Amino acid sequence: MFLDDRCFLYENNARRILCDVQAGKVKYVFWNKERTLVALMSKNSITICDKSLNVKCNVTESVRVKSGQFDENNIFVYTTSNHINYCLDTGK
Numbered sequence: 001m002f003l004d005d006r007c008f009l010y011e012n013n014a015r016r017i018l019c020d021v022q023a024g025k026v027k028y029v030f031w032n033k034e035r036t037l038v039a040l041m042s043k044n045s046i047t048i049c050d051k052s053l054n055v056k057c058n059v060t061e062s063v064r065v066k067s068g069q070f071d072e073n074n075i076f077v078y079t080t081s082n083h084i085n086y087c088l089d090t091g092k
Contacts, residue, residue, distance in 0.1 A: 007040055009053055021053040032070035037089055039076050041065055048076060048089050056089045 007026050009018045023040045026047075030039040037056070040047040043064055048057040061080055068078030076087045 007053070019053040021047070021049055021055060023047045028068075030068055030070060030076070032074050033072070037070065037074055037076075039068055039070070039078075041068055041078070046076065046078060046087060048087060050089075057087060059087050061085075 005022060005024050006020050007023045007029075008020045010016070011018055021040070023042065024045065025042045026040045027043065028041040030041065031037070036051050038049050038051065038053070040049065044062070045058065045060045046065060046068065047055060048059075049055050063080045063082060066079045066081060068076055070076055074089060076089075078085055078087065
């Protein structure tokens with residue numbers, strides 16, 4: 001659920017917000033296989049959070065980010081119009 005540049009993790013059964021994070025205009029959300037990390041992707045930035053939406057890493061690109069995916073080692077691999085890049089959850 002998104003509202004005013006904030007992303008919420010919402011539990012449908014209890015109808016309550018579990019946690020939230022400040023992330024600008026999120027367009028895509030990518031979870032890793034174990035559902036322990038999430039990548040929130042907007043037009044020019046990627047925010048990687050843990051399952052409680054605590055920010056682990058924030059990457060800003062000068063060009064548009066097109067797509068991304070976590071690999072088996074929890075490395076987020078993403079593409080821009082010019083390059084294939086990667087981001088670790090440590091921010092390096």
